[in-house]
Amino acid sequence: MTAVDGARAVPAAEPQSAAAPSPFPPIESFGFLSNCHTSALVAPDGAIAWLCVPSFDAPSVFATLLDRQAGYFRVGPFGLGVPAARAYEPGTNTLVTTWHTSSGWVVVRDALTMGPRRGEDTVTPHTRPPADEDGDHLLVRTIECIEGSVEMELVCEPVFDYGRTAAEWSLHDGRGIADASGAGVTLRLCTDMAIGIEGGRARARHTLQAGELAYCSLSWAEELASPANDEEAQERMAATTRFWRSWVDGARLPDHQFREAIARSILAIKGLTYMPTGATVAAATTSLPETPGGERNWDYRYAWMRDATFTLRALHWLNLDWEAEEFMQYVADLEPNADGAMQIMYGIDGRRDLTESTRDDLSGYAGARPVRIGNGAFDQRQNDVYGAVLDCILLQTRRSQRLSRRLWPIVESQAECATRVWREPDQGIWEARGAPCHYVSSKLMSWVAMDRAAKIANIRGDGDKEVRWRAVAEEIRADILEHGVDSRGSLRQHYETDALDASNLLAAVFGFFTDDDPRLRATVLAIADELTENGYVLRYRTEQTDDGLAGREGTFLICSFWLVSALAVIGELQRARDLMERLLHNASSLGLFAEELDATTGRHLGNFPQAFSHLALIEAAARIIVAERAEEYAV
Incomplete structure (x- = not known):
């Protein structure tokens, strides 16, 4: 395409490439x-x-x-x-x-x-x-x-x-x-x-x-x-x-071809841990762009509650129980909102106010502006937070063989909050800055909240709360199955669309369906076949989603690792291995991952190194290793 200026044709500007020559190192x-x-x-x-x-x-x-x-x-x-x-x-x-x-x-x-x-x-x-x-x-x-x-x-x-x-x-x-x-x-x-x-x-x-x-x-x-x-x-x-x-x-590293990738990942996770409080930051940086030269630039130097459950899963699987306990004590110290709900993120010192500002005097990485300090999503309504918190409390309770007196009040408050708000629309797991919607993954994580709360109540011996919370979990499950499944049997992004969303891979990770449920298989394969670029998973199609921002974004590494886990769950083990190999070959020369991968150039995008990417890598590796070990003992 060209524009005409007098008698001269002027080439139209092309989007910036992730591999464009730049004084900024990749x-x-x-x-x-x-x-x-x-x-x-x-x-x-x-x-x-x-x-x-x-x-x-x-x-x-x-x-x-x-x-x-x-x-x-x-x-x-x-x-x-x-x-x-x-x-x-x-x-x-x-x-x-x-x-x-x-x-x-x-x-x-x-x-x-x-x-x-x-x-x-x-x-x-x-x-x-x-x-x-x-x-x-x-x-x-x-x-x-x-x-x-x-x-x-x-x-x-x-x-x-x-x-x-x-x-x-x-x-x-x-x-x-x-x-x-x-x-x-x-x-x-x-x-x-x-x-x-x-x-x-x-x-x-x-x-x-x-x-x-x-x-x-x-x-x-x-x-x-x-x-x-x-x-x-x-x-x-x-x-x-x-x-x-x-x-x-002190880590229980498996004797497996993924051993070095797991070791580097857990070193990165430990390196992103703030020792004075036990918090884990989402990434070391702010404002590295998700789109080359674009505006999708965020400050990730804070602790997200949704990371909590993946952090606990990784730490416990690797036998790093001290770090898991430290993180749970950080969570126990956090101050909830006036309605009792946990915020979706906090400062590493536990502060609640993460008001966002921009530094317009900085050029931004390779011209990606604005540079943001703070994160304006801290006060968004995201109903997945309850499930993340309660899942990690259940994990910690089962691992330690006791229910901490400090944590039971959090179980009660988060279960009551989830009960109260699960029917309401929210911004979703991806913190969309568009209009609130009935995101399926938010409903799914609300189900996780009530399912885990009921299980914790059973451990505590509180039969009344177990029955009440289990009933809410079943109500949420029925609502998802009625409104959140499209005509082909796949989970949709939200109740008003048939668009796909990678966050629904969490249905496999958190056990919403049985492993052989055809709706789980339909969801996983639809995302694998239709929500990918060059085999790597997008969060969603930006042209189908009102996220309040302009431009495209790269493929999200956490989503691709989630797909590995989900493929392993539904029995597509070879396909899971193949994708895992491709992903590990895209690690940096030092074994690190950012948030996203540009599917065209293979360059990394977003904040770096990204805890969520490495946590999802460990989860994916564990799913494959456990499945392979099960095959060894199959008769």
């Missing part, structure tokens, strides 16, 4: 670091492109992820931007980058360090019992020349408050320590290289010979505690390795 190319208080993303060129201190949801100090002028911290060979290799140190969240220059080889190790607890944490105070080991509030980067000689460059340019406030630097005696301040935050840069200050950045250049070591660190700890020398820096890194490997040793 989303899947970033390395993820965590100290279970905050996280950092490391670009392939060795730059920290995203870091918020002291916590996941604090304002950023490095944010070239969202604007190329919003602050970064690079350590790498001078004049070289593409490394020879990048990998995680096995069993850890420590990133190892190997560089090859024309004169030599060098290895850089990056970690948000962990180690023995050094007294009370006054930087991010704990509401959970502090563990023996905790985050140091410290980023450590070590450098080793392994062959030849390499000229290394250090550039540290924090820009505080999401790129609004340039750093003011003060250089200490000795030229190896400098403090950067702005927007009420002070960071301390320490290194054994000589630092110079150039405007708003600190910079060092030093040539390392084979066998030589160097280090640098950035601290926001109490009194800005930092490694005093290379030996202390190496010990911090060693302690971090011991922490992660000891933690992974």
Whole structure:
């Protein structure tokens, strides 16, 4: 298509491709670091492109992820931007980058360090019992020349408050320590290289010979505690390795071809956990676009209640019961709304108000605007929240063999809320910003709420509530079967349409139908055959759904993993394996997943790394492994 301007034809603008050349590295190319208080993303060129201190949801100090002028911290060979290799140190969240220059080889190790607890944490105070080991509030980067000689460059340019406030630097005696301040935050840069200050950045250049070591660190700890020398820096890194490997040793990892994908996923989930409260953030970032150059950009640095049940399923299946208990205690601490209902999301500190604002001075990732801080969906009505909360309480109750006195009042309040509101329309699981509808998945999760509440009441020995809640569950079930099934026997998106919605795959995950029910099979196969692009699952067709936004979106990885689980449930095990293999081949080079996959280019879209994608991966792997083990014992 072209437009005519006088005698000249002007090509019409085409939608931005996920693979378009850009100064922004591909989303899947970033390395993820965590100290279970905050996280950092490391670009392939060795730059920290995203870091918020002291916590996941604090304002950023490095944010070239969202604007190329919003602050970064690079350590790498001078004049070289593409490394020879990048990998995680096995069993850890420590990133190892190997560089090859024309004169030599060098290895850089990056970690948000962990180690023995050094007294009370006054930087991010704990509401959970502090563990023996905790985050140091410290980023450590070590450098080793392994062959030849390499000229290394250090550039540290924090820009505080999401790129609004340039750093003011003060250089200490000795030229190896400098403090950067702005927007009420002070960071301390320490290194054994000589630092110079150039405007708003600190910079060092030093040539390392084979066998030589160097280090640098950035601290926001109490009194800005930092490694005093290379030996202390190496010990911090060693302690971090011991922490992660000891933690992974406690997980029950299956001896299966999916073992490494499961291990990397659970390391990502642990890395997205806020240790002081037990909350798990949905992702490490804000405003990475679901549509290239589009407006579907959200802040995911909060705890969603719908993630709760998938979090508990993954943690318990892998024998990580301590983390499951911590998360449930976070849920128990949360303040409900005035009507007793839980919000769909909370801050990692339990706060309820997540009012959304935009930072219009930031360019956004590859021009995707607006950049959002906060999430305006926090006060939406989403009736699936009751089922998510009560399912995880049932899981926790069965696992621990007891019903916590703290949790029973939540069971009562959420069951009563679900009873009261399940007939009402809502925004649905995808937080659509269009008109409320009678979404089938919301009704389904209301059924989950009442089914689980009745089962918990049975465990407690409260027969009256068990009977009453079971009756409501059956009423919801009958309503779904009457109004939520289309003419071919498949679950529809909502009562006023025959459009499909991937959230109805939850009917398989949560046991709404028996495994051999033809309506379950019809739903799963309709989604597999009609709601996919190149075999990957969409949430819904945007042209068929009023979600209040313009533009298309990528295929949702969680939906594709849900399809794997659902195919396994209905007995299509080979088809489930095939899709699982395709999905795992689309992991980043470091084994991580964002929220979405662009089906045309294979590029990742949305916030990164995404907890929900990794949780659904673990669920899908478990479904296949359990089915395969059952086949082994079949007669």
